[in-house]
Amino acid sequence: MGWTTPKFQTSAWPNRWQKAPHDYACRSGLGTPRYMSPKQVEGKPVEQRSDIYSLGLIVYEMVAGEVPFKGDSAFQEMYQRVTQKPRNPKEVNPDLPDYVARILLHCLERDLTLRYQQARDVLRDLESETSATPSRSVPRARSRLLLHCGGPPADCSSFCFGE
16 A cells, blocks of 8 residues: 555665754764764764763753754754854853853863863862852752752752752
8 A cells, every 4th residue: 555665775864864863873872963072073082071061061951941052953063062162051041140151161161171070070160159159049959950040940859869
């Protein structure tokens, strides 16, 4: 009844990549293009600083509602990560505290020597900023996850670690 067996054409794979980049990348072991660090995009060996970059992309999207690089395809977004600085998240979410924007941009530094070297460095900066901001009503354990980005939901117990 009109069913045919699909045929794979090697010349068609870039079009498949652009239409479903996450699916192709995950199956191929490359990673998720939306959250790749510049080193991953360039095919270089990755280490903890690549994870810090990816964490920065994820948290950026959480607090800004969009990713810092925009393009018509996954390729364009990945290219921008290697060649451009990310947009300041305060341009997208003006209510974001300055220190959160500063920490995110530090996570998203292209230059490895300027990026946080270890995840504990990110946590140290978050803790030092949250302890220096006594007007916040979120306990420190919860602030690690919530980052004080617009405050906690009415019942944030399901969003917190360690409690």
